[in-house]
Amino acid sequence: MLRFATAGSVDDGKSTLIGRLLYDSKSIFTDQLEAVEQASAAKGDDYVNLALLTDGLRAEREQGITIDVAYRYFATPRRKFVIADTPGHVQYTRNMVTGASLADLAIVLVDARKGLVEQSRRHAFITTLLRVPHLVLAVNKMDLVNWSQEVFEQIQEEFTGFATKLDVPDLTIVPISALHGDNIVSRSPNMPWYEGPSLLHHLEHVHVSSDRNLIDVRFPVQYVIRPQSSQFPDYRGYAGTVASGVLKPGDEVLVLPSGFTSRIEAIDTADGPVAEAFPPMAVTIRLADELDISRGDMICRPHNTPMVAQDIDAMICWMHDRPLVRGRKLTLKHTSRTVRALVKSLRYRLDVNTLHRQEGAEALGLNDMGRIVLRTTAPLFADEYRRNRTTGGFILIDEATNATVAAGMIIEGQAR
Amino acid sequence: MIDKTVTGEYRLSQLQALEAESIHVFREVVAELERPVLLFSGGKDSIVMLHLARRAFWPAHIPFPVLHVDTGHNFEEVLAFRDRLVEELGVRLLVADVVEGIRRGLAVEPPDGTRNRIQTPVLLDALEKHGFTAAFGGARRDEDKARAKERVFSFRDDFGQWDPKNQRPELWSLYNGRIHPGESIRVFPLSNWTELDVWQYIAQQSIALPSIYFAHDRQVFERAGMLFGVHEYCRPKAGEEVLTARVRYRTVGDASLTAAVRSTADTLDKVIEEVAATRITERGATRGDDKFSEAAMEDRKREGYF
Numbered sequence: 001m002l003r004f005a006t007a008g009s010v011d012d013g014k015s016t017l018i019g020r021l022l023y024d025s026k027s028i029f030t031d032q033l034e035a036v037e038q039a040s041a042a043k044g045d046d047y048v049n050l051a052l053l054t055d056g057l058r059a060e061r062e063q064g065i066t067i068d069v070a071y072r073y074f075a076t077p078r079r080k081f082v083i084a085d086t087p088g089h090v091q092y093t094r095n096m097v098t099g100a101s102l103a104d105l106a107i108v109l110v111d112a113r114k115g116l117v118e119q120s121r122r123h124a125f126i127t128t129l130l131r132v133p134h135l136v137l138a139v140n141k142m143d144l145v146n147w148s149q150e151v152f153e154q155i156q157e158e159f160t161g162f163a164t165k166l167d168v169p170d171l172t173i174v175p176i177s178a179l180h181g182d183n184i185v186s187r188s189p190n191m192p193w194y195e196g197p198s199l200l201h202h203l204e205h206v207h208v209s210s211d212r213n214l215i216d217v218r219f220p221v222q223y224v225i226r227p228q229s230s231q232f233p234d235y236r237g238y239a240g241t242v243a244s245g246v247l248k249p250g251d252e253v254l255v256l257p258s259g260f261t262s263r264i265e266a267i268d269t270a271d272g273p274v275a276e277a278f279p280p281m282a283v284t285i286r287l288a289d290e291l292d293i294s295r296g297d298m299i300c301r302p303h304n305t306p307m308v309a310q311d312i313d314a315m316i317c318w319m320h321d322r323p324l325v326r327g328r329k330l331t332l333k334h335t336s337r338t339v340r341a342l343v344k345s346l347r348y349r350l351d352v353n354t355l356h357r358q359e360g361a362e363a364l365g366l367n368d369m370g371r372i373v374l375r376t377t378a379p380l381f382a383d384e385y386r387r388n389r390t391t392g393g394f395i396l397i398d399e400a401t402n403a404t405v406a407a408g409m410i411i412e413g414q415a416r
Numbered sequence: 417m418i419d420k421t422v423t424g425e426y427r428l429s430q431l432q433a434l435e436a437e438s439i440h441v442f443r444e445v446v447a448e449l450e451r452p453v454l455l456f457s458g459g460k461d462s463i464v465m466l467h468l469a470r471r472a473f474w475p476a477h478i479p480f481p482v483l484h485v486d487t488g489h490n491f492e493e494v495l496a497f498r499d500r501l502v503e504e505l506g507v508r509l510l511v512a513d514v515v516e517g518i519r520r521g522l523a524v525e526p527p528d529g530t531r532n533r534i535q536t537p538v539l540l541d542a543l544e545k546h547g548f549t550a551a552f553g554g555a556r557r558d559e560d561k562a563r564a565k566e567r568v569f570s571f572r573d574d575f576g577q578w579d580p581k582n583q584r585p586e587l588w589s590l591y592n593g594r595i596h597p598g599e600s601i602r603v604f605p606l607s608n609w610t611e612l613d614v615w616q617y618i619a620q621q622s623i624a625l626p627s628i629y630f631a632h633d634r635q636v637f638e639r640a641g642m643l644f645g646v647h648e649y650c651r652p653k654a655g656e657e658v659l660t661a662r663v664r665y666r667t668v669g670d671a672s673l674t675a676a677v678r679s680t681a682d683t684l685d686k687v688i689e690e691v692a693a694t695r696i697t698e699r700g701a702t703r704g705d706d707k708f709s710e711a712a713m714e715d716r717k718r719e720g721y722f
Contacts, residue, residue, distance in 0.1 A: 001430045001433050001434075026695075029695055029696050029697045030695045031696050032697060068565050068581075069565070070561075070564045070565050071557045071564050071565075071608070072558075073557070073558050073608075073610050075610075075612075080613075082608055094585055095585070097585075097587070101587040102587075209426065212426075214426055222440070222443045222444065222447055223446060225473060225474075225475070227475050229475075229476070229477070231475070232475045235475060235476075239443055239472075239473075240443075241440045241589070246426065268475075269471070270474040276426075278426040280428070280433065280436050280437070280440075281428065281432075281436055282437075282440050282443070282472070331594070333592065334590075336444075390588065393587065393588045393590065394590065395585075395587055395590045395592065397592055397594060402592070402594040402596065404585050404592045407585070
């Protein structure tokens with residue numbers, strides 16, 4: 001299964017590309033297509049507007065824009081795909097962040113006629129900030145530049161230069177025409193000079209299992225299972241989803257915050273015990289010793305522990321109308337742990353277009369990115385986001401309204 | 417079981433990954449929200465949800481009851497199946513009765529006799545009466561374009577309403593289940609499953625289903641291009657000819673507006689083959705109510721529908 005996010009404005013042909021992928025993989029159903037054809041005709045469009053397939057809300061169809069992330073599904077014989085279709089406008093940066101948070105890969109579209117624009121750079125930057133492991137720059141509308149190798153290579157060169165500043169783990173650049181299907185499913189005869197894979201071929205073959213962290217054992221305890229039944233009178237298991245690392249019965253483990261050590265007695269599932277657990281398996285761990293462990297605790301290895309930190313230095317994306325200012329108190333949710341947090345300082349606001357760091361900023365507004373320092377009421381068991389997307393990410397919640405107001409990525413942390 | 421050849425590469429199959437994600441969601445809700453309930457229709461998606469819930473809390477029992485909103489327009493096979501399943505799993509079954517809701521004035525019987533839309537006030541009344549703070553639903557994002565936009569944890573205000581333009585951002589696997597008294601969360605553990613995933617999982621796990629999901633001979637009549645089974649609550653009007661056809665149901669809902677599809681698929685393997693090859697969506701093929709308008713689902717969801 002590959003989760004990918006798509007970014008680019010309507011004009012770059014994003015909806016056409018998604019429509020093309022769905023259509024060519026036979027994932028558009030006839031009744032859906034008929035509904036779109038009818039809606040297009042009713043609006044007076046002289047073409048079938050594939051954007052109507054993904055713009056699911058009344059307000060989106062009325063305004064002709066994408067407001068929110070939509071999830072689409074398609075499959076080929078090789079792989080199942082989940083597309084997080086994110087809106088491209090700057091005012092929807094938060095939705096792009098949302099879509100990228102779980103993505104294995106991101107496709108950023110550019111119009112070959114226009115080349116790189118501010119938006120392409122912003123989208124690429126957000127994907128690297130969210131540590132999406134694979135980035136594809138799809139240079140679209142190649143038909144409108146006469147399939148020109150020179151145009152493509154110029155964009156390629158410019159983007160590669162920009163990408164070196166961003167720490168892009170894996171970059172692929174593909175010239176396409178979403179409208180005509182060139183280099184989408186198969187290699188295009190119109191661009192014989194391009195020797196790379198078609199877009200779908202790349203999506204089907206990109207190697208994602210090595211993107212996971214299999215080294216640092218991190219098992220946030222989500223729920224304690226105690227049946228207290230006649231069949232299982234003394235059963236006590238720690239249920240959770242493996243965040244990273246590989247756990248095996250017999251392994252010595254350390255539990256935070258207590259610091260006690262024990263040994264894994266068994267790793268249970270409803271099908272019986274398993275020999276190993278790795279991300280993202282949802283399992284139940286039994287330990288050899290009776291310890292006081294509850295939700296929010298972290299099981300790790302004695303010689304490989306996360307930081308235990310109350311001062312958190314993080315990059316955040318602010319997602320709410322009411323701006324973030326220093327001194328604000330918020331609820332912070334990190335793995336299975338929820339604590340209160342105080343905004344100690346706002347280091348800088350980041351201009352996502354120029355990457356300029358604006359120090360001395362007083363506030364972060366809706367869709368702003370910035371680096372802040374938080375102090376929490378209880379320690380977090382965390383890793384740097386760049387090393388571990390699961391134990392390095394958190395959300396901030398408004399204490400009065402309960403709205404989710406920010407996504408955070410931990411840069412470093414210190415014990416108090 | 418975890419496939420050994422798969423574990424060698426530390427990779428989960430598609431169904432294993434989907435299952436793990438759903439189990440995570442179930443556990444998160446039970447850990448964070450005080451009074452969850454599972455909305456059970458007797459359809460395949462709610463049966464798969466119950467199966468996943470059992471696996472999420474094994475060897476303990478499922479730690480929440482199930483709620484069936486009963487329109488009174490039922491397929492008998494489905495009701496019998498429901499009663500067997502809850503007994504086998506040892507879960508408590510609550511029934512919110514739409515007919516009684518009409519008597520109490522919660523809803524008015526629509527002139528056409530279909531009760532899909534009036535399930536909403538009865539559902540909201542039952543959730544409030546029992547003080548449920550979270551309700552699991554079997555909706556999938558591939559079903560409908562409004563659902564494609566919905567969160568896994570979908571916040572509802574104290575009127576049970578969904579505000580699609582003001583949804584909580586949902587990042588990583590960090591779900592925000594915080595609510596004020598009176599508010600609630602609808603939770604969709606099957607959000608990322610497709611119809612085909614559900615069928616493949618049913619086959620892989622040997623999950624039993626009501627017999628109407630498999631091809632059988634039934635008295636049907638055609639209406640609005642769909643085949644409706646002749647039923648106490650769904651009778652042909654003048655000019656609608658009754659014929660016997662080999663059909664199965666792709667979805668199970670209110671018997672008065674759920675249509676059957678022509679099919680010879682009488683085994684799981686044949687159903688999977690059929691679903692993989694179909695060119696029409698599940699709801700498009702079988703639900704009279706979603707043909708009303710382009711935004712029918714969005715409108716119902718705003719009111720507090722499943």
